[in-house]
Amino acid sequence: NQSYERAVEIIKAAKNAGADAVKLQTYTPDTLTIDSNREWFRIPGDSLWAGKTLYQLYGEAYTPWEWQPQLQKVALSLGLDFFSTPFDATAVDFLEQFDVLAYKVASFEIVDLPLLRKIAKTGKPAILSTGMASLSEIDEAVKTIRQGGSEQIALLKCTSAYPASPGEMNLRTIPHLCSTFKVVAGLSDHTLGNSVATAAVALGASIVEKHFT
DSSP, rough: OOOOOHHHHHHHHHHHHHHHHEEEEOOOOHOOOOOOOOOBOOOOOTTTTTTHHHHHHHHOOOOOGHHHHHHHHHHTTOEEEEEEEEEHHHHHHHHHHHTTTTTEEEEGTOOOOHHHHHHHHHHHEEEEEEOOOOOHHHHHHHHHHHHHOOOEEEEEOOOOOOOOGGGGGOOOHHHHHHHTTEEEEEEEEESSSSHHHHHHHHOOSSEEEEEOO
C-alpha cells in the first residue's frame, strides 16, 4: 500500500514467523500494461478492484523500485535470503544491479520465453510457478531455461485463485513435477492457514511460498 515502513514491518514479521527468504515483485504499471480505460483493460466482476483499470491496480500494488535495494539490506540484516519476481527484461537488468539470489517466474509469465532466456543468462536459480500452465507449457519453459545455460530450476504447484480452496490444490502434482522434469518441486500456496503447506511438505515439497501482508 505504498508504505516503505509497512514493507519493513512485513519483512520483520516474515523473519519472526520462521521464513527463510522474502520475495518481492519487480514491475511498474508501464512494464505490465497500458493506461487505457477500454473494457479489455478494466477489471470485471465483484472483486475488490472491480471497475478499476489494470493500470490503476498495478499503480497501487507495485513496490517502488528505489525501495528494493534497501529492502534487500533489511532482509539480509535479519538473516533472510532475498529475491524477486521480474515481469520483463528491464526488471531483470535492475535486479542484477544488486545481485539478487534467484529469480521467481510468476504463473502468468511462464510462457514468456524471452523473459525465461534473460533469466537463464544470469546463471541464477529459477523458481517457476505453474498455476496457469499446461504440461506442455511447463516442458517448454524448463527446456528454454536449460538451453539458456541454467540447470538450477524449481517448479511450484500453484492454484491461481485468491484465496484458493484447499480442495482445489491437487497436491499430488508435486511429486509428479519432480519425477517428470527431474527438478526440485514445491508449492506456491494461495490458501489461508498452513494445513495445505504441511501436506505439501509431506508429499515432497522442498519450497513453500506464502503470500504475506
